[in-house]
Amino acid sequence: MAEAKRSLNYEASFIISKPGSDPQPYLWRHGVSEDGIEMEHLDQQNGPGREVVRIGNNVSYFESHRPAYTLASGYILGPLPHVLLNEPMSLLDAYEFVVVGKGRxxxxxxxxxxxxxxxxxxxGYNLWLDHKTGLPLKINMMDIKGQKIEQIQITTLDVTDTPSAFFERIDTNALPEVVQLPDSKENKQNWQLGFVPVGMEQVKHSVRQLPENGGPLEYIMISDGLVDVSVYLQRATATASESDIVARFGSDIYYSRVQGSVLVTVIGKIPASTANALASSITLVQ
Structure with missing residues (x-):
């Protein structure tokens, strides 16, 4: 799958379906130039639109609500799970891959x-890979009861010998300049997670001051490369709910609870039981 995704020339249409939301159609193009440079295009077809163009390790984003910009990156930030498509072997610590059968x-x-x-x-996930090319045709996210909660469905796939003519029309000199992101500032970590799911690790940490003397807000992100989970920690106030708050928005869980003197909020595509285990495991850094 990873080799096919990187090396083939193809154009595909796919639809993302989530509970409570209208299906979102996308156009996805990929090509490899004569110089061996990867080119990619992702176009959201409904609404105000969002187009992304990747040429090698530069990704340019064009959105209606902000000026266009370019990031230095080898993948597009979007609905397609880039780690699964590009580095599936890196997920072996967290997931078992089981060959089920064939379909159409x-x-x-x-x-x-x-x-x-x-x-x-x-x-969990159910994947269907094209038998001829290895490209993904359908990806279903399944909850712990085996019910589908999110789906990416390819509707058309055209694999060609040469890249789409779309890439010939791109003037690379006219693309936005690469944004130079500031170096991340290291902050003292006051809280830590005593429980982290198998195959996940902490990938981000930050601290910022809330307005009107709201105190510090500490942020921790953990990831297995496929699923990112955000944990927010702040001083609990007298108005904070004594009961746990649990809400689900599509495949995302919102879980909030008071743990000692801190209000912990967990957000991510995980079961509520996992969010509870994460929030309950928070301890002060010794």
Missing amino acids: ISGRAAQQIRMVSKDKSRF
Whole structure:
């Protein structure tokens, strides 16, 4: 799958379906130039639009609500799970990959593969890969009860010998300049997670001051490369709810609870039980 995603010339249409939201259609193009440079284009088809163009390790974002900009990156920030598509072997610590059987997706023969969280702390996935090319045809996210909660479905796929003519029309000199991001500032970590799901690790940490003397807000992100989970910590106030607050928005959980003197909020595509385990494991850094 990873080799096919990087090396083939193709154009695909796909739809993302989430509970409570209208299906979102996308156009996805990929090509490799004569010089061996990867080119990619992702276009959101509904609404005000969002287009992304990647040429090598530069990704340019064009959105209606902000000026265009370019980031130095080898992948597009978007709905496609880039680690799964580009580095599936890196997920072996967190998931078991099980070959299930064969099927047919959008008129193409497909191999079905099931991804199962090794410690049952995350949702699972059902993948269907094109039998001929290895490209993904469908990705279903499944909750702990086996119910589908999110889907990426390829509707058309055209694999060609040469890149799409779309890439010939791109003037690379006219693309926005690369934004130079400031170096991240290291902050003292006051809180730590006593529980981290198998295969996940802390990838971000920051502290910022809330307005009107709201005190510090500490932020921790953990990830397995496929799922990112954000944990926010701030001083609990007298108005904070004594009961846990749990809400689900599509495949995302919002979980908030008071743990001692701190209000912990966990957000991510995980079961509520995992969010509870994360929030309950918060301790002061010794």
